[in-house]
Amino acid sequence: MKNYQGYxxxxxxTMYRGTEKIEEASDFIYRLHKKGIPYLFVTNNSSRTPEQVAKKLNDFEIPATPNQVFTTSMATAQYIYELKPHASIYVIGEEGIKDALQKKGFQFKDEHPDFVVVGIDREINYEKLSLACLAVRSGATFISTNADIALPTERGFLPGNGSITSVITVSTQTEPVFIGKPESIIMEQALAFLGTKKEETIMVGDFYDTDIMAGIRSGMDTLLVHTGVTTKEQLKEKEIQPTYSIESLSEWNI
Amino acid sequence: MKNYQGYxxxxxxTMYRGTEKIEEASDFIYRLHKKGIPYLFVTNNSSRTPEQVAKKLNDFEIPATPNQVFTTSMATAQYIYELKPHASIYVIGEEGIKDALQKKGFQFKDEHPDFVVVGIDREINYEKLSLACLAVRSGATFISTNADIALPTERGFLPGNGSITSVITVSTQTEPVFIGKPESIIMEQALAFLGTKKEETIMVGDFYDTDIMAGIRSGMDTLLVHTGVTTKEQLKEKEIQPTYSIESLSEWNI
Structure with missing residues (x-):
């Protein structure tokens, strides 16, 4: 096992399950913290700001500042900024994505925007979807924060951003650029944000299809922890295996 | 050219373009009417009742009674009735589909219904989509009135029912049964409703992908009229040609 210089x-x-604590997570992060190893939380959740995410982690006794949180909303804003710093954007989404785009100084516009951005929006309605479709048909670049098909909740699996995005994909017959895991767009940016080298950094997560695939696609080592979605049995079926897989983060030496 | 006994x-x-009259349509229907040849209007629009559709046709001076209108909502209700006459249904949609399901005596139910039915709903929201996803994941049979990707309006192409349906398809990874054109489900029912033989009946429409394909798939003769979606150039590309194609309904002898 390598001594990784960044996580x-x-x-x-991985850090919690919905509103439920994962006991070993807090200790794992404290160990990184104590050794002074840089770490960054990378999330496909576009609805929360980094401040809100850090607060939630702190509530689970996990040391985290807003600067240690990298959301797909931040990655989306950065991606657009590199393409067109003064872009106009029509955005479907909640506070996290709107906040990230505003911080970059983008102008919001309902008609003929340069970009259409879709993030999870639990206030979605037909007019919002219509404006997005009209803009994409008028030539706006179509971007979606992530392709997650479902949101796990106490009620069961509710529609995720990938499924909401599909309304526009199907109606306009235009594929979006997805930013979040498993895409390497968010990973490259997260690495640059953390400031460690790819070869010395490891991606840690519970879901093979997003977390581990994101690491693999961006050429990083990966650690799958079986405290969330992907079971041992499901993992066996995968052609490309993660670098490591463990039952719990307490097994991992730092 | 055959002497068709049913249309x-x-x-x-075909009969109008949105709110715009197609001049030859009214005369065409009057000629059918005068010769006593039975005809039935077959529509993928699930939002209106047959009474509302007949009224719209009358406003364009086209002779039509509610009994001469067959909507995908009626076909959906009949399809479910044949599978399970006392079914419970969770429905997303507007007046037309709700009216058709109520006329068959079905019970509406938000949780654990036997069927989920999706028709165009311009009051769509996250809660409606969530209830549909939860029901499909709980085993409800998933039915969609039609797969149309876009609604032509004076603002441009807005999301059609096929694109709204895709939220549930993508999120639950379950394909729906589509009822409307180009599926043969609606055509078989329309034929039975009209009461003429397949070999003596012709399907008339402007859109190759729905109207003409519906006729072809259900083994009927077809007449494409170039007053709507499909252009002559687009038609040339199609492998299977309609039985006839004309510029305007005024060219057609009855």
């Missing part, structure tokens, strides 16, 4: 770490299923 | 006829693009 990119998933949230739900 | 199945599309609406938008």
């Amino acid at each position: 990119l770490i998933d949230l739900d299923g | 199945l006829i599309d609406l938008d693009g």
Whole structure:
């Protein structure tokens, strides 16, 4: 096992399960913290600001500042900024994505924007979807924060951003650029934000299809922890295995 | 050219264009009417009742009674009735689909219904989509009135029912049964409703992908009229040609 100099770490299923604490997570982060090893939480959740995410982690006794949180909303804003710093954007989404785009100084616009951005929006309605479709048909670049098909909740699996995004994909017959895990766009940016080298950094998460695939696609080592979505049995079926897989973060030496 | 004994006829693009009259349509229907040849309007629009559709046709001076209108909502209700006459249904949709399901005596139910039915709903919201996803994940049979990706309006192409349906398809990874054109489900029912033989009946419409394909798939002769979606150039590309194609309904002898 390498001595990794940087950690990119998933949230739900890895640091907590919904509103439920994962006991070993807090100790794991404290150990990183004590050794002074840089870490960054990387999340496909576009609805919360980094401040809100850090607060939630602190509530689970996990040391985290807003600067240690990298959301797909931040990655989306950065991606657009690199393409067109003064872009106009029509955005579907909640506080996290709107906050990230505003921090970059983008102008919001309902008609003929340069970009359409779709993030999870539990206030979605037909007019919002219509404006997005009209803009994409008028030539706006179509971007979606992530392709997650479902949101795990206490009621069961509710529609995720990937499924909401599909309304526009199907109606306009235009594929979006997805930013979040498993895409390497968010990973490259997270690495640059953390400031460690790819070869010395490891991606930690519970869901093979997003977390581990994101690490693999961006050429990083990966650690799958079976405290969330992907079971041992499911992992066996995967052609490309993570670098490491463990039952709990307490097994991991830092 | 055969002397057809029955006509199945599309609406938008064939009888009118949105709120615009198609001059030859009224005369065409009057000629059918005068010869006593039975005709039935067959529409993928699930939002209106047959009474509302007949009224719209009358406003364009086209002779039509509610009994001469067959909507995908009626086909959906009949389809479910044949599977389970006392089914419980969770429905997303507007007046037309709710009216058709109520006329069959079905019970509406938000949780654990036997069927989930999705028709165009311009009051769509996250809670409606969530209830549909939860029900499909709980085993409800998933049905969609039609797969149309876009609604032509004066503002441009807005999301059609096929694109709204995709939220549930993508989120639950379950394909729906589509009822409307180009599926043969609606065509078989329309034929039975009209009461003429398949070999003596012709399907008339402007859109190759729905109207003409519906006729072809259900083994009927077809007449494409270039007053709506499909252009002559687009038609040339199609492998299977309609039985006839004309510029305007005034060219057609009855």
